[in-house]
Amino acid sequence: MSQTPAVPADSAPEKRLDGASASPEKRDFIRQIVREDLAQGRHRSVRTRFPPEPNGYLHIGHAKAICLDFGIAAEFGGACNLRLDDTNPAKEDPEFVAAIQDDVRWLGFDWANLRHASDYFEVLYLAAEKLVQQGDAFVCDLSAEQVRQYRGTLTEPGRNSPWRDRSPAENLDLLRRMRAGEFPDGARTLRARIDMASGNINLRDPALYRIKHVEHQNTGNAWPIYPMYDFAHALSDAIEGITHSLCTLEFEDHRPLYDWCVDKVDLAGHPALLQPLLDKGLPLEAARPRQIEFSRLNINFTVMSKRKLTQLVLEGLVEGWDDPRMYTLQGLRRRGYTPASLRLLVDRVGISKQNSVIDFSVLEGCLREDLDASAPRRMAVVDPLRLVLTNLPEGHEETLTFSNHPKDETQGTRQIPFSRELWIEREDFAELPPKGFKRLVPGGEVRLRGAGIIRCDEVIKDTNGTITELRGWLDPDSRPGMSGANRKVKGTIHWVSATGGVAAEIRLFDRLFSVPRPDDESEGKSYRDYLNPDSRRVVTGYVEPAAALAAPEQSFQFERTGYFVADRRDHTADRPVFNRSVTLRDTWAAQA
Numbered sequence: 001m002s003q004t005p006a007v008p009a010d011s012a013p014e015k016r017l018d019g020a021s022a023s024p025e026k027r028d029f030i031r032q033i034v035r036e037d038l039a040q041g042r043h044r045s046v047r048t049r050f051p052p053e054p055n056g057y058l059h060i061g062h063a064k065a066i067c068l069d070f071g072i073a074a075e076f077g078g079a080c081n082l083r084l085d086d087t088n089p090a091k092e093d094p095e096f097v098a099a100i101q102d103d104v105r106w107l108g109f110d111w112a113n114l115r116h117a118s119d120y121f122e123v124l125y126l127a128a129e130k131l132v133q134q135g136d137a138f139v140c141d142l143s144a145e146q147v148r149q150y151r152g153t154l155t156e157p158g159r160n161s162p163w164r165d166r167s168p169a170e171n172l173d174l175l176r177r178m179r180a181g182e183f184p185d186g187a188r189t190l191r192a193r194i195d196m197a198s199g200n201i202n203l204r205d206p207a208l209y210r211i212k213h214v215e216h217q218n219t220g221n222a223w224p225i226y227p228m229y230d231f232a233h234a235l236s237d238a239i240e241g242i243t244h245s246l247c248t249l250e251f252e253d254h255r256p257l258y259d260w261c262v263d264k265v266d267l268a269g270h271p272a273l274l275q276p277l278l279d280k281g282l283p284l285e286a287a288r289p290r291q292i293e294f295s296r297l298n299i300n301f302t303v304m305s306k307r308k309l310t311q312l313v314l315e316g317l318v319e320g321w322d323d324p325r326m327y328t329l330q331g332l333r334r335r336g337y338t339p340a341s342l343r344l345l346v347d348r349v350g351i352s353k354q355n356s357v358i359d360f361s362v363l364e365g366c367l368r369e370d371l372d373a374s375a376p377r378r379m380a381v382v383d384p385l386r387l388v389l390t391n392l393p394e395g396h397e398e399t400l401t402f403s404n405h406p407k408d409e410t411q412g413t414r415q416i417p418f419s420r421e422l423w424i425e426r427e428d429f430a431e432l433p434p435k436g437f438k439r440l441v442p443g444g445e446v447r448l449r450g451a452g453i454i455r456c457d458e459v460i461k462d463t464n465g466t467i468t469e470l471r472g473w474l475d476p477d478s479r480p481g482m483s484g485a486n487r488k489v490k491g492t493i494h495w496v497s498a499t500g501g502v503a504a505e506i507r508l509f510d511r512l513f514s515v516p517r518p519d520d521e522s523e524g525k526s527y528r529d530y531l532n533p534d535s536r537r538v539v540t541g542y543v544e545p546a547a548a549l550a551a552p553e554q555s556f557q558f559e560r561t562g563y564f565v566a567d568r569r570d571h572t573a574d575r576p577v578f579n580r581s582v583t584l585r586d587t588w589a590a591q592a
């Protein structure tokens with residue numbers, strides 16, 4: 001992975017949040033290819049697919065593939081299928097299938113057809129018999145270890161399997177017996193008969209089928225053999241009439257095999273192979289697909305392989321797949337990332353064949369940009385310190401009107417209770433202020449956001465010397481609408497009524513890893529050694545009632561504090577729970 005410079009958050013060519021553009025087809029090389037293909041009349045319409053393997057939850061890298069596959073179909077008036085690549089039943093689970101569908105919809109997309117590679121098992125098997133009859137595939141009795149020995153290396157050609165020249169009739173008999181479940185796991189494979197001397201190792205007689213007596217989540221125990229990825233993927237694309245099969249760069253070396261499978265089977269020329277699907281009533285569009293590769297999304301400070309994300313969950317290093325610190329789509333969602341912010345990220349990063357690592361601040365910047373424009377403002381105190389305004393009568397309560405968004409009047413206003421006793425942020429008071437401190441100090445004045453100017457008269461401490469309460473005076477002439485309301489004071493702080501506010505659990509999340517390259521194993525370490533011990537801190541704070549009443553997943557800017565979301569699972573109006581999605585400013589940049 002090359003370390004090309006990351007995109008700085010403020011280098012956005014355009015500010016837009018929906019991923020759409022005036023001339024989408026000009027945006028990248030893939031869209032240019034699609035546009036040209038349509039202009040040349042090569043296809044009636046564009047068909048793409050997003051083909052996840054249901055062996056884990058989708059991560060932020062998948063968001064790039066989803067936005068590209070579904071985005072291109074939508075922009076060019078085509079269709080995109082969601083296809084679960086379920087050819088490896090041992091690792092696959094219906095829980096993952098459900099989460100994948102949820103994630104794609106959440107990102108704002110919908111599929112033309114929901115398919116599974118397993119829907120095509122009959123067709124794939126007929127295609128395998130066809131290859132055998134053509135002399136293009138053979139049943140090989142070498143063990144996995146022997147296959148490795150025969151394969152050769154990058155610099156040395158491989159050797160032909162001793163079973164390579166079996167007759168088509170013998171191969172067909174053996175394949176049928178494999179299919180009938182006669183042989184144990186690993187005893188034989190069906191291999192393509194291509195070229196053991198090829199410079200491309202993928203073409204050295206790759207396996208097409210292996211024996212695995214494993215129950216499958218869709219097909220049960222119907223199949224003791226399962227197709228290999230390259231074979232299943234290429235033919236599934238052809239079956240669905242995929243015009244542009246978009247995938248990441250690691251598949252570039254597989255493209256010759258992909259093309260070989262498509263051409264040798266030639267579904268379009270042999271429609272009888274598709275009969276099992278017609279029997280099932282599946283609509284067909286068989287066509288010759290073209291594979292195009294693009295670079296993966298990589299972001300520093302994250303891990304993004306399903307294997308590592310799975311380990312984090314299984315080892316209890318996080319609290320589950322949707323832990324708000326996880327880089328799964330479920331985790332990001334629970335953290336408060338919005339679909340628009342992720343689409344903006346994909347748009348900003350762009351599509352190319354150049355590998356690069358995006359700086360984490362670009363991701364955070366996209367969320368800030370979306371929420372700054374859309375999230376209502378609220379007041380919340382995360383680290384509360386009591387302030388009593390002694391010149392207000394005991395039990396004094398009133399209601400103040402605040403606008404919900406400084407730049408968006410359509411968001412309207414809300415009522416906030418104001419009272420004699422308030423919570424303010426502990427860090428907004430300093431007994432011995434550092435230089436340049438603009439907030440509350442003993443004897444000093446500060447503006448309470450939207451309520452008036454106060455003076456601190458008294459600091460009350462417990463026996464340990466910890467400050468437990470401030471007592472102060474509210475200037476009656478500085479109240480909203482009064483003559484002194486605009487009098488100049490240095491600072492403004494936020495507050496929540498101690499009597500009208502609501503106690504809330506506030507989860508202060510930060511990056512899960514404390515180093516830019518948690519995947520770096522060069523010093524004998526693993527990403528486990530780089531977990532940020534401060535990535536989750538839970539405190540009890542106070543929020544204004546309009547925040548407590550939020551629906552789960554509603555995002556807010558808590559003024560001066562950050563962007564927060566009402567937790568998707570745990571938040572209720574009686575027991576509010578908020579997750580910090582992102583701070584207002586990039587606090588890591590200063591440290592770097």
Ligand code: ATP
Pocket residue numbers: 050051052053054060061062064065246247248295296297298304305306307
């Ligand atoms: P991982 O390697 O992270 O475990 P995967 O590639 O095995 O993921 P699949 O379920 O095979 O996961 O991926 C489905 C699709 O998503 C593929 O087309 C793949 O190319 C694409 N994809 C996976 N990771 C990324 C990424 N980081 N950036 C862009 N696309 C990705």
Ligand code: MG
Pocket residue numbers: 053
């Ligand atoms: Mg994969």
